[in-house]
Amino acid sequence: MGLTIEIVAPGDGKTYPRAGDIVSIHYVGTLEDGTQFDSSYDRGRPFQVELGVGAVIKGWEEGVLKLSKGEKAILTIPPNLAYGDEGVPSLIPPNALLKFEMQLLEIHRPVS
Template sequence: MGISVKSVFPGDGKTFPQKGDIVSIHYVATLEDGTIFDSSYNRGKPFTVEIGTGQAIKGWDEGVPLLSQGEKAILTTPPDLAYGENGVPPLIPPNSTLTFEMELLEIIRPRVASSKSE
């Protein structure tokens, strides 16, 4: 089973993150029983990460590019696309399906060096 993305508030519908983009996301992360194990809101600032480069769990690398800027969605990530059979004790038990209620706040595209001579 792969990731599941359920939109709860539409974004702009045209600006989607691509591999290598840096995204700013607010999220609440829960276990299947509803236990919150992480929240960017509790830290008082959004989480910023480069997408598609292995800096986040595989479920984020696959799911976040499906969201458009400003979208709020529920991303459900199976264990093999999260922390797998090891989990992250004591917060995340082995083989846990994780749910992220997230809002894609900003997409930052890296600058590409210009090959033109000025």
């Protein structure tokens, strides 16, 4: 099973992130049973991350690269694209399927 993306609300349809960009995203991460394990909303600010440097799980990065600015989607990420058979102790069990409801808010492209 691979990554699946369900579009909840379309974005601009023309501005997509690429490796090297810094993106700003609001998200809620849940386990398959709906148990929440992380949320940028709970921290009161969007999550910012540079793409293409391995800072997030593989499925998360693959999904974000397919979203356009403003798009809201639910990413369903299989264990092989998440934390695999190790999980994250006391947070994410081994071989867990993860769901992230996210919205790509901003794309910051470095000046070259």
